[in-house]
C-alpha cells in the first residue's frame with residue numbers, strides 16, 4: 001500500500017484548496033480568481049482570454065514543469081513505482097536528478113507550481129485511469145491506470161503516454177467533436193467540461209474498447225483538461241449476458257415471449273406507417289402430452305429443442321422473430337411478409353419437422369412429431385391492432401387442430 005509523504009499530503013490539500021478558489025471565483029464580478037503564482041495573470045483577468053504570445057511561452061514552460069514535477073513526485077516515493085526516473089538513485093543519473101529538481105524550483109515559481117504539482121500528485125494517486133491534456137490535446141500527465149488501459153500494458157512507465165496526442169485514441173465522430181471543443185475552449189471562456197459519457201477508444205494494440213469518459217477543465221493560466229476514463233468492457237459483457245438471459249428462452253435458445261410481444265408491437269407500428277405487410281405465424285406441437293407420457297419430460301425437452309431448430313432454419317430473413325410463446329407453442333413475427341410468404345415459411349417448417357427423426361436422442365426410428373400452424377397477415381387494413389392480428393392467427397391454429405392436426409390454416 002502506497003503511503004503519501006507529508007509533501008504529497010500538503011500538495012493534495014493545496015489542490016483542493018486552490019480548486020475551490022478557482023471554481024468559486026469572485027462571486028461579485030463573475031471573474032475566476034486564479035492564484036497560482038506570482039508571475040501569473042492578476043486575479044481579475046480571465047485566464048482563458050490570454051494573448052497568444054503568453055500562451056505559447058507559458059505552454060513551453062508548463063510542459064517542462066509537468067515532466068519535471070512528475071519525475072520529482074515519483075522520486076519522492078521510494079520503491080513504490082516502476083518508472084524510469086526511479087533509477088535516479090544510481091550514480092549515473094544523480095546529476096540528471098539534481099537538474100530535474102532545479103528545473104522544478106525554477107518553473108514552480110514561474111507557473112504556480114504548487115497547483116501543478118498537486119494536480120500531478122492527484123493524477124498519480126487517483127484510482128482511475130486519468131490523463132491531463134493541454135489545449136492542443138497533448139498528454140501532459142498520465143497515471144499507471146491510464147497506461148494499463150490505453151497501452152494495454154502494466155509494465156510501461158506513465159511517461160510513455162506523455163507527449164502523445166489524446167485525440168489519436170478517439171474514434172470518429174468523437175475525435176473531430178473533441179478537437180473542435182478544445183479549439184473553442186481556447187478562443188472563448190467556454191470550458192470543455194462534461195460528466196461521464198460513453199464512447200469508444202482506439203487502443204495502441206489496434207483494438208477498441210468501450211469506455212466512460214469525463215472531462216474536467218482546470219482553469220489555469222493555460223487550459224488543462226483532466227480526463228478520467230473508465231473501462232466499460234466488463235460491464236458491457238455482463239450487460240450482454242443479462243440481456244441474453246432476459247430475452248432468450250433458455251431451453252430452445254429462441255426469443256422469449258417478452259421479445260415476441262415487443263417485436264410484434266415495434267414491427268406492427270413500422271409496417272403500418274410504411275404501408276408494408278406484416279404476418280404472424282403460430283406453431284403448436286400435436287399431442288405433445290402423449291410424447292411426454294411415452295418418452296418422459298427429458299426427451300420432451302430434447303424434442304422441443306429439435307423443433308425450435310427446425311423452425312429457426314426456415315426463417316426467410318433476419319428481421320423475422322421466432323419465439324417460444326409458451327409450453328409447446330411457438331410464434332413468428334414476420335415484418336414485410338404477405339400471406340404467400342408466410343404460407344411458404346409454414347410449409348418449410350412442416351417439411352423440416354416431418355423429416356425429423358429422434359434416434360439421436362435415443363428414441364426409435366418410428367417416433368415422429370407433427371405440428372399444427374395458423375397464420376394471419378395484415379395487408380390492407382383488415383386488422384385494427386397487432387393484438388387482433390395475433391388473435392386471428394391463433395383462431396386459424398385452433399381450426400388446424402380441429403381439422404385433424406399436422407396442417408396449416410390461414411386466417412381468411
Ligand SMILES: Nc1nc2c(ncn2[C@@H]2O[C@H](COP(=O)(O)OP(=O)(O)OP(=O)(O)O)[C@@H](O)[C@H]2O)c(=O)[nH]1
Nearest residue numbers: 284285286287288289290292297298300301327328
Ligand atoms: N417436456 C416438456 N414438456 C412441456 C414443456 N412445456 C409444456 N410441456 C408439455 O406440453 C404438453 C401440452 O399438452 P396439451 O396442452 O394437452 O397439448 P397436446 O398434448 O400437445 O395436445 P394438442 O395441442 O391438442 O395437440 C403438456 O404435457 C406439458 O407438460 C416443457 O418445457 N418441456
